[in-house]
Amino acid sequence: MNMPPFFARTPEPPYYVVIFTSRRTAADAGYGETARRMLELAAAQPGFLGVESVRDGDGQGITVSYWASAEAIAAWKANIEHRVAQDEGRHTWYEHYEVRVARVERAYGQNSPG
Amino acid sequence: MNMPPFFARTPEPPYYVVIFTSRRTAADAGYGETARRMLELAAAQPGFLGVESVRDGDGQGITVSYWASAEAIAAWKANIEHRVAQDEGRHTWYEHYEVRVARVERAYGQNSPG
Numbered sequence: 001m002n003m004p005p006f007f008a009r010t011p012e013p014p015y016y017v018v019i020f021t022s023r024r025t026a027a028d029a030g031y032g033e034t035a036r037r038m039l040e041l042a043a044a045q046p047g048f049l050g051v052e053s054v055r056d057g058d059g060q061g062i063t064v065s066y067w068a069s070a071e072a073i074a075a076w077k078a079n080i081e082h083r084v085a086q087d088e089g090r091h092t093w094y095e096h097y098e099v100r101v102a103r104v105e106r107a108y109g110q111n112s113p114g
Numbered sequence: 115m116n117m118p119p120f121f122a123r124t125p126e127p128p129y130y131v132v133i134f135t136s137r138r139t140a141a142d143a144g145y146g147e148t149a150r151r152m153l154e155l156a157a158a159q160p161g162f163l164g165v166e167s168v169r170d171g172d173g174q175g176i177t178v179s180y181w182a183s184a185e186a187i188a189a190w191k192a193n194i195e196h197r198v199a200q201d202e203g204r205h206t207w208y209e210h211y212e213v214r215v216a217r218v219e220r221a222y223g224q225n226s227p228g
Contacts, residue, residue, distance in 0.1 A: 006137060006174050007212060017216055019131065019178055021166045023120060052135045054168045054176045060120050062168045062176040064133055070219070090224060098121060098223045102131055102216035105184070109212045110204060 008050025008066055013104045015049055016067040022097035024059035031093045034085050041081060047072025059095075066104070073101055122164025122180055127218045129163055130181040136211035138173035145207045148199050155195060161186025173209075180218070187215060 024031070042048055047068035055061035067073045076082060089097070138145070156162055161182035169175035181187045190196060203211070 007135060007210065010214075013214075017133065017214065019133065021121060021178070052176060054170045054174050056168045056170055060168050062166060062178060064135070064176060064178075094224065096121060096224050099221065100124075100127075100131065100218050101220040102218040104214050104216040106215040107213065110208065110210055 006052060008052050008064075010049050010066050010104075010107065013107050015104050016070055016073055017102050017104050018065045018067065018073055019100040019102065020061075020063045020065075020097060022061050022063075023095045024055070024061065025093060025095050027092050029088075029092050034088065034093075038082060038085055041079065042076060045072065045076045045079070048076075070101065070103075120166060122166050122178075124163050124180050124218075124221065127221050129218050130184055130187055131216050131218050132179045132181065132187055133214040133216065134175075134177045134179075134211060136175050136177075137209045138169070138175065139207060139209050141206050143202075143206050148202065148207075152196060152199055155193065156190060159186065159190045159193070162190075184215065184217075 039051065042051065042065060049066035049068060051063065051065040053061070053063040067076070077086075153165065156165065156179060163180035163182060165177065165179040167175070167177040181190070191200075
């Protein structure tokens, strides 16, 4: 798949966001391939609006994915292929992670001072 | 100041988050010093709960800051020293950025499958 541009094009709020902050282990074990597959799979889910993701040279990463509703997030979390990847992430790829689900109430960009 | 650890220690939801996604220009022009000062200043604001920040080698960054209330975020946005930095960011340091304000409804970490 082609990599999407960095900035997600989201609609007017309200919508939902999953904030996933993580620190990677040194273990590779198929991480890159699975990460790409999960991005592809997420983008195909109902209610997916976009994603922005950064990881630095120290293995610290933040991924924010945007969703139309809390229900869309719950369905994605329960997706069976995603659940297998979550287990692998918990045990192999991530030294630590935190997940936060939030409702976006306001949004503005560089050309709209908000 | 000492750099804080990567993961923020936030209370039980609900609380608020500002998601700042950005791409840097090549311009330095005091960026690092101002970024450090803003972190220090933010941490001293009423209602500040924590911050997590990552920037990759391509200049793409995500900073999530956590706040006790929408009012605390509004006060921080209006802080005069912060406003000067926001102007400089808009004109000099960022090629593009997006800001989203959201209400955190659920949160879980590696040791609590949520």
